[in-house]
Amino acid sequence: MKEIRTDLFRCPFCGFEARQLSMTREITQEDVKAAAKNDISKGHLIERVRRYNWPIEEAVTDPVRKHEKHGKWPEIAGQNDIPKATYYARVKSGWGHERAATEKVDRKKASRTRRKSGVTT
Known part of the structure; x- marks a missing residue:
């Protein structure tokens, strides 16, 4: 008598065999x-x-x-007075590591909430 393996599926019509995933x-x-x-x-x-x-x-x-390795770029960003959160947000949005860590933050721009409300100083 032929041994029946529980991890193999054999189609009764064409004879195709496939390994079954365990349930x-x-x-x-x-x-x-x-x-x-x-x-x-x-x-x-x-x-x-x-x-x-x-x-x-x-x-x-x-x-x-x-996960992607950032190497020394977060520390370089910190040395350039760029918060790590800003660095990671820039990289996530598509910036290169070097540009995200070296380009200064423009603190003169109005914040997003202030721009939305129309308040300018």
Whole structure:
């Protein structure tokens, strides 16, 4: 008698075989070890499966996204009297790191709320 594997799906009409994703929510030690080989921590694996409802196979194999490194640019912005929040907002809006960290803040411009209300001094 042929052994039936639970992780394979075989179409009864055409014979196409595909691996099934597990529907179980149990994370095994093998899953944790496989995730560790892919630089995924146990906590991250658990969060992906339980909080975000990822299939275990995807949670184990999908690499963790790395955030963009800013390097020394936030410190350079601070030396140029540019608040870090302003630097990060500039980079997020599309400015280059160097321009965001070196271009002075024009403090003479009216604030957004004052411009909206029509108040000028």
